[in-house]
Amino acid sequence: MGEILGREIPGTEAVIPGEWERLLAEGIAGLGVEADAAAPARLSRYHQLLCEWNARMNLTGDTDFAVALCRHYLDSLAPLRLEGLFAHDARLIDVGSGAGFPGLPLAIARPDLRVTLLDALQKRVSFLSAVVEDLGLTNVRLVHARAEDGARTPEHRERYDLAVARAVAPLPVLCELLLPFVAVGGRMLCYKGPAAQEELEAGGRAARMLGGGALDALPVFVPGQPDWRHLVVTCRKAEKTVRQYPRKAGTPGRSPLGTGNKKE
Numbered sequence: 608m609g610e611i612l613g614r615e616i617p618g619t620e621a622v623i624p625g626e627w628e629r630l631l632a633e634g635i636a637g638l639g640v641e642a643d644a645a646a647p648a649r650l651s652r653y654h655q656l657l658c659e660w661n662a663r664m665n666l667t668g669d670t671d672f673a674v675a676l677c678r679h680y681l682d683s684l685a686p687l688r689l690e691g692l693f694a695h696d697a698r699l700i701d702v703g704s705g706a707g708f709p710g711l712p713l714a715i716a717r718p719d720l721r722v723t724l725l726d727a728l729q730k731r732v733s734f735l736s737a738v739v740e741d742l743g744l745t746n747v748r749l750v751h752a753r754a755e756d757g758a759r760t761p762e763h764r765e766r767y768d769l770a771v772a773r774a775v776a777p778l779p780v781l782c783e784l785l786l787p788f789v790a791v792g793g794r795m796l797c798y799k800g801p802a803a804q805e806e807l808e809a810g811g812r813a814a815r816m817l818g819g820g821a822l823d824a825l826p827v828f829v830p831g832q833p834d835w836r837h838l839v840v841t842c843r844k845a846e847k848t849v850r851q852y853p854r855k856a857g858t859p860g861r862s863p864l865g866t867g868n869k870k871e
Contacts, residue, residue, distance in 0.1 A: 627651040627672055634676060635716070637830030640687040642716035649715045649742050650680055656741060657706060660734045666706040677829050682798070683709030683773070684716055685827040686839045692796065695719050697768040700788050702754045703727070707735055709773050709798060714747045723767070725750040725757055755856040758787035765790045765847060773798035778810030778822070778840060779863035783853050786817040789844040795819065801836040810840070812865030817852055820845040 632647040658670045669675070686709075687693055696719050701710025704724040714722040724735050724747060732751045739747045750757055757763050770785040770793075778797065785795040795814075797803070803810075803824055811822050819842040827837045853859060 625651075627654060627676075630672075630676060631680060634681045634830055635684065638681060638684055638688055638828075640684060640716070642684070642687075643718050646716045650712060652742060653707070653711060653715065653738055654680075656734075656738050660737070661706075664730055664734070666731065666734060677832050679706075679708050680712050681829050682837065683712035685829050685837070686796065686798070686825075687713070687716065689825055689827070689839065692769070692794065692839075692841065693717065693720065694768065696721065698766065699723070699769040699771060700725060700763070700767045702757075702770055702772045702784055702788065703774050704735065705731055707738065709771060711735070711738065711744075711747070713771075714744055715742070718744075718746050720746060722747045723750055723763075724748075725752060725754065725763075727751070727753045753856045754784040755853040755859065758784075758853050763788055765844075768793040769796055770794075771796045771798070776860065777863055778803060778806040779813035779865040780859045782810055782813040782817055782819060782842070783859040783864055786814065786819050786842065786844060787848045787853050791818070791844050791847060793844050795840075795842045795844070797840040799824075799838045799840050801838065803838050803840050807840075809863070809865040813863065814842050814865075816849075816864050818844055818846040818848045 628647045628651040631650050635642050654675060660666055661670050698721045700723040702725050704710050704726045710722050710724045714720055726732050729751055732749050735749055764787055767788050770788040772781055772785055781797050789795055807822055814822055823841045824838045827839050829835055
């Protein structure tokens with residue numbers, strides 16, 4: 608990766624998939640994480656499919672490879688370098704997976720992970736299904752559901768070692784959407800920007816209401832992006848989530864826990 612930091616990475620129009628594969632391999636090496644040997648080729652094919660599907664449905668705002676390399680693929684994989692978060696053979700659910708970030712890159716880089724991708728929109732689930740089938744990923748399953756509904760089913764409630772999200776939502780909301788999926792002893796993991804520091808107090812109160820321990824904001828590094836101040840906010844599940852949470856679909860966003868709202 609160091610060889611390409613000083614020059615502009617070509618955009619989608621200027622790069623063929625073989626070049627995408629090389630740049631992905633360099634990027635993963637720059638992260639300093641262990642990844643499956645087939646990961647660069649599979650991520651390159653994933654990006655091809657994303658471009659094709661995005662032409663007919665809105666999956667992501669920008670499919671230019673120069674943007675996606677860091678913003679989507681390397682950013683999704685960056686927490687793998689944090690020691691002790693991703694145990695071998697861990698059960699992981701990506702809540703609100705959207706176009707598959709971060710769950711699909713994690714599943715591709717780490718085939719030992721047992722990954723569930725959950726999303727509320729069928730069209731996004733259809734895209735994810737097409738990618739999983741095309742790449743032959745046997746460690747990924749798909750769930751079409753709202754997070755609040757999925758976390759109430761016996762199949763998913765407190766069944767995962769890790770619940771992750773890369774969502775634009777305040778920490779108190781993410782706590783209610785993620786922690787009910789996490790088994791006691793497991794962790795919630797939220798991909799956030801620097802604004803997360805301002806959400807930690809309310810997020811901590813929400814986490815305690817949901818059976819979580821203290822929140823920990825860990826900086827993550829993305830090669831070639833020295834100005835990014837990305838964080839991963841983690842929370843270990845200390846005890847079972849009480850039966851009343853999560854509340855019905857839509858309520859966590861309208862009335863976040865830990866903020867003094869009377870609907871808590």
